[in-house]
Amino acid sequence: MLITKIYQPSEVKQAAKELTLGELIAFPTETVYGLGADATNEQAVKRVYLAKGRPSDNPLIVTVASREMVKQYTGELPEAAVKLMDKFWPGPLTMVFPIKDGSLPKAVTGGLKTAAFRCPANQLTRTLIAEAGVPLVGPSANSSGKPSPTTAQHVYHDLEGRIAGVLDDGPTSVGVESTILDMSSKQPTILRPGAVSPQEIAAVLGQEVISDKHHVGQNEVPKAPGMKYKHYAPAAQVLIVAQDKWDAALAWAKDHANSVGIMASPQVISRAPGLNTYDLGADVVTASQHLFAGLRYFDDQAEVKWILAPAYPEEGLGEAYMNRLKKAAGNQFFEA
Known part of the structure; x- marks a missing residue:
C-alpha cells in the first residue's frame, strides 16, 4: 500500500515531481479538491479511475494553468470562449471544446472527440501544473459517488494508501464543483450547474444559454462528470x-x-x-x-x-x- 503524504504549499515542487513520475496527487481548487494525474499519461489516468472506483465512461476534466495550455489540444479558441475566459478564468467555469485527434488519451475523453477544460482560481494548483509542465485530470478526490472533498483531510480519509499525496491549501471557498459549459455544440449548454450561473454566462455572450441538459441516458457516454451516475451520496x-x-x-x-x-x-x-x-x-x-x-x-x-x-x-x-x-x-x- 502507498504511503500518502500531505504536502504543504512550500513543497509544491516535490508534489509536481511525483506527477511527472506518473503518481497521483490531489490538489486544491476554490470549489473542491481534485485528484490529479498527468493528463497526457494514459496509464496514470487509468489509475485515477481505479483509485476512485469511478466508471471508465465518465470523462475527466482537464485542469490547466493557462488558456495557452488549452490551445495545445484544441487549436485556436472561438471568440465566445475567449470572452468567457476573460471574465471567469481563473475560476469555477469548465468549458467543453472539440480537441485535435489523438491529442489526449481515450481514458480522459471517454472516447469522445471533445474534452472539458478548467483553469482554477487557486494559485497553488496553477503553480503545481506549471511546475509539472503538463495539464492534469482533475475529478473530485473522493471515492466515486461519495460527497466531494472540501479539505485535504477529506481526501486523506477516502484515498489514503491509494494515492501518493495531497497538496494541502486549507478548506475550499466555494464548496460545489465548477459550472460545466458545452462550447462544442451550436448553442452553449450547461452540462452541470455550478458557481457561475447561466445568467452570468448569457450576459457575457449576449445570447441565451441552454441550462437543462444535466443528465444522459444509461447507454449514452456523458460529455462531462455528474451527468449519468449517482453522486455525492452518504450512506444515510x-x-x-x-x-x-x-x-x-x-x-x-x-x-x-x-x-x-x-x-x-x-x-x-x-x-x-x-x-x-x-x-x-x-x-x-x-x-x-x-x-x-x-x-x-x-x-x-x-x-x-x-x-x-x-x-x-x-x-x-x-x-x-x-x-x-x-x-x-x-x-x-x-x-x-
Whole structure:
C-alpha cells in the first residue's frame, strides 16, 4: 500500500515531481479538491479511475494553468470562449471544446472527440501544473459517488494508501464543483450547474444559454462528470426539507433522535436542542461551502440513518446547490 503524504504549499515542487513520475496527487481548487494525474499519461489516468472506483465512461476534466495550455489540444479558441475566459478564468467555469485527434488519451475523453477544460482560481494548483509542465485530470478526490472533498483531510480519509499525496491549501471557498459549459455544440449548454450561473454566462455572450441538459441516458457516454451516475451520496438517506416543512421535520427528528442528523441554518438549529446537528450557515452561499463537509460529518456516524438538509430556491448559486443536494438525496424530499 502507498504511503500518502500531505504536502504543504512550500513543497509544491516535490508534489509536481511525483506527477511527472506518473503518481497521483490531489490538489486544491476554490470549489473542491481534485485528484490529479498527468493528463497526457494514459496509464496514470487509468489509475485515477481505479483509485476512485469511478466508471471508465465518465470523462475527466482537464485542469490547466493557462488558456495557452488549452490551445495545445484544441487549436485556436472561438471568440465566445475567449470572452468567457476573460471574465471567469481563473475560476469555477469548465468549458467543453472539440480537441485535435489523438491529442489526449481515450481514458480522459471517454472516447469522445471533445474534452472539458478548467483553469482554477487557486494559485497553488496553477503553480503545481506549471511546475509539472503538463495539464492534469482533475475529478473530485473522493471515492466515486461519495460527497466531494472540501479539505485535504477529506481526501486523506477516502484515498489514503491509494494515492501518493495531497497538496494541502486549507478548506475550499466555494464548496460545489465548477459550472460545466458545452462550447462544442451550436448553442452553449450547461452540462452541470455550478458557481457561475447561466445568467452570468448569457450576459457575457449576449445570447441565451441552454441550462437543462444535466443528465444522459444509461447507454449514452456523458460529455462531462455528474451527468449519468449517482453522486455525492452518504450512506444515510438524505431528505430535502422545504422551508415551510421544518416544524414537521424537527418534530419527526425528535421521535427518531438517535438516527437523524440535521444540516441547517443557525435559526433552524436553535429550534433543535439536544438533536444531532451541523451548521450550514445562514444562506445558500455558506450552505454551498459546507454541504459536502456536512454530508461527510454524518457519514462517519454509523447510527445516522437519515440526514435532513434545507432546500433553497433554484436560482443563481442555488441551482448548483440544489443540483448536488438532489443527487445526494436521490431527489427525496421530506414529506410530513
